[in-house]
Amino acid sequence: MDTAEFRRRGKEMVDYVADYLDNVEQRPVYPDVEPGYLRSLIPAEAPLEPEKYDDIMTDVERVIMPGVTHWHSPYFYAYFAAASSYPAMLADMLSTAIGCIGFSWAASPACTELETVMLDWLGKMLNLPEDFIAGTEGQGGGVIQGTASEATLVSMLAARCKAVRRIQASNPEKSEADILSKLVAYTSEQAHSSVERASLIAGVMMKKVPADNNYGVEGAMLKRMLEQDKADGLIPFYFCATLGTTPSCAFDHTTELGPICNEEQMWMHIDAAYAGSAFICPEFRPLLNGVEFADSFNFNPHKWLLVNFDCSTMWVKKRESIIGAFKMEPLYLKHENQESGLITDYRHWQIPLGRRFRSLKMWFVFRMYGLQGLQDHIRKQVDLAKEFESLVRADSRFEICAKVVMGLVCFRLKGSNGLSELLLKRITKSREIHLVPCQLSTRFVLRFAICARSTESRHIQHAWKHITKLTSEMLEYRH
Numbered sequence: 001m002d003t004a005e006f007r008r009r010g011k012e013m014v015d016y017v018a019d020y021l022d023n024v025e026q027r028p029v030y031p032d033v034e035p036g037y038l039r040s041l042i043p044a045e046a047p048l049e050p051e052k053y054d055d056i057m058t059d060v061e062r063v064i065m066p067g068v069t070h071w072h073s074p075y076f077y078a079y080f081a082a083a084s085s086y087p088a089m090l091a092d093m094l095s096t097a098i099g100c101i102g103f104s105w106a107a108s109p110a111c112t113e114l115e116t117v118m119l120d121w122l123g124k125m126l127n128l129p130e131d132f133i134a135g136t137e138g139q140g141g142g143v144i145q146g147t148a149s150e151a152t153l154v155s156m157l158a159a160r161c162k163a164v165r166r167i168q169a170s171n172p173e174k175s176e177a178d179i180l181s182k183l184v185a186y187t188s189e190q191a192h193s194s195v196e197r198a199s200l201i202a203g204v205m206m207k208k209v210p211a212d213n214n215y216g217v218e219g220a221m222l223k224r225m226l227e228q229d230k231a232d233g234l235i236p237f238y239f240c241a242t243l244g245t246t247p248s249c250a251f252d253h254t255t256e257l258g259p260i261c262n263e264e265q266m267w268m269h270i271d272a273a274y275a276g277s278a279f280i281c282p283e284f285r286p287l288l289n290g291v292e293f294a295d296s297f298n299f300n301p302h303k304w305l306l307v308n309f310d311c312s313t314m315w316v317k318k319r320e321s322i323i324g325a326f327k328m329e330p331l332y333l334k335h336e337n338q339e340s341g342l343i344t345d346y347r348h349w350q351i352p353l354g355r356r357f358r359s360l361k362m363w364f365v366f367r368m369y370g371l372q373g374l375q376d377h378i379r380k381q382v383d384l385a386k387e388f389e390s391l392v393r394a395d396s397r398f399e400i401c402a403k404v405v406m407g408l409v410c411f412r413l414k415g416s417n418g419l420s421e422l423l424l425k426r427i428t429k430s431r432e433i434h435l436v437p438c439q440l441s442t443r444f445v446l447r448f449a450i451c452a453r454s455t456e457s458r459h460i461q462h463a464w465k466h467i468t469k470l471t472s473e474m475l476e477y478r479h
């Protein structure tokens with residue numbers, strides 16, 4: 001493909017993408033294929049001779065689209081939202097064209113510097129404490145990770161390193177292996193599975209803290225566990241709080257938990273993967289109170305802030321605690337500006353070396369929407385969730401299972417779990433709308449998350465009509 005053809009095909013691709021997104025609601029949101037469906041549709045070997053572009057595009061409809069779950073359909077209500085906007089897509093295209101691997105300032109100064117400033121912009125939108133902002137006298141700053149899972153892992157590894165150094169400083173006779181065997185990380189029983197996974201990778205013990213009746217962890221509960229564990233000779237070193245849990249969008253009590261973590265010299269990381277975006281709205285910002293006690297804070301603009309995947313923003317109060325944990329300095333990565341006192345080498349903040357120019361997406365989106373436009377997006381989606389909640393509440397066959405705070409509604413059919421399980425099976429099979437379940441206490445619960453940017457009231461009304469129709473059919477059939 002030469003430049004002339006690229007220009008032509010590029011314009012065609014923009015049209016294809018625009019048509020796809022404009023009409024995505026007409027496609028079944030959940031694909032009707034069986035595992036292994038794709039292998040039989042394409043050759044077993046890569047082609048020897050070049051093929052025609054038109055043939056590839058024909059195959060996109062023949063091979064790919066039948067197996068796509070359409071996350072940007074307004075009938076997609078599963079998991080949490082995956083952000084999508086046109087400015088982000090265009091910026092991503094530019095990032096791909098620049099194609100730099102910006103692991104250090106020298107590897108692409110704009111890539112490093114724009115990221116630092118975008119994290120400051122976003123940090124200020126969230127009204128984060130100044131300690132987290134790089135462009136101040138503070139020692140903190142932000143970085144883009146690929147995912148919240150990586151942010152949690154990085155924070156846990158940094159905390160592990162800090163704890164070992166602190167303990168060895170006052171007990172030089174203690175071996176690292178001895179200390180590691182006693183370190184304990186804590187998180188809520190409602191935390192995302194990535195937190196426990198981080199502990200498996202980091203090779204440290206993890207304990208789950210029971211949540212209260214609203215599925216948030218209280219300070220007293222953590223305190224009780226810490227006292228017991230310390231009495232047993234263990235060393236608590238890390239707590240991951242969740243703001244907006246995956247099952248029900250519940251909130252840990254960070255204003256109680258933060259002081260405990262600080263007192264115990266434990267690293268507090270806050271995982272607000274989904275809910276974090278909403279904190280740019282003053283009415284939701286109080287839910288972030290307690291962040292002043294945290295060592296690190298993370299959320300995913302790629303979930304709810306119109307910046308396409310991947311873009312998981314993480315801030316630390318003391319960047320040295322991250323950099324100091326992972327620093328490797330081979331000669332080929334060194335450059336003459338790395339001691340400038342500014343953030344120059346994001347390679348020290350993450351697991352991989354390579355990194356894309358992801359801050360371009362933030363820059364385009366923030367400028368094209370403005371803070372107000374982003375707030376409007378969040379508020380509209382919360383309103384849609386409230387609309388769905390009212391529909392559920394008006395039907396006495398159903399119950400709401402958790403407080404609806406943001407864009408997620410947890411609901412179920414009253415009665416046995418089997419009923420809701422059966423209903424979900426029917427919903428999934430219908431392919432008209434898509435949602436996934438969760439477990440709250442012993443109850444099987446359906447999660448209805450407002451996801452696509454294009455979701456409107458008429459989609460919510462249609463989705464509810466569909467759910468009630470399937471419910472009536474199912475209940476009639478059972479009688």
Ligand SMILES: Cc1ncc(COP(=O)(O)O)c(C=O)c1O
Pocket residue numbers: 080146147148149150192194242244245246271272273274300312
């Ligand atoms: C609270 C929470 N933490 C972490 C994650 C994992 O996110 P990621 O895919 O960015 O690792 C999720 C995913 O939905 C989540 O809800």
